[in-house]
Amino acid sequence: MKCVSCSRKPNEISEYVEIAKENDYRSADFAVRYEEGTYHYGYDLFCCTSCYIKMGMPLQNELNELYQKGCVSNGNEN
Numbered sequence: 001m002k003c004v005s006c007s008r009k010p011n012e013i014s015e016y017v018e019i020a021k022e023n024d025y026r027s028a029d030f031a032v033r034y035e036e037g038t039y040h041y042g043y044d045l046f047c048c049t050s051c052y053i054k055m056g057m058p059l060q061n062e063l064n065e066l067y068q069k070g071c072v073s074n075g076n077e078n
């Protein structure tokens, strides 16, 4: 599981680590799975909040197109 844009994993993104802690999830992956609206089970991809905002808050079907491609080159983030 990774962000479709920056390729970070949930445990590298403090937002999801925090959510996991608050909700007693086993790992940040579960925070994404349960709480992140952009997460797609089929592709096992999501779009983290900072990328989502950077990309101009795409609609879910736009995200799905990106997921289908596997990744997006959206400049260099970290």
Ligand SMILES: [Zn+2]
Pocket: 003, 004, 005, 006, 007, 008, 047, 048, 049, 050, 051, 052
């Ligand atoms: Zn990202």
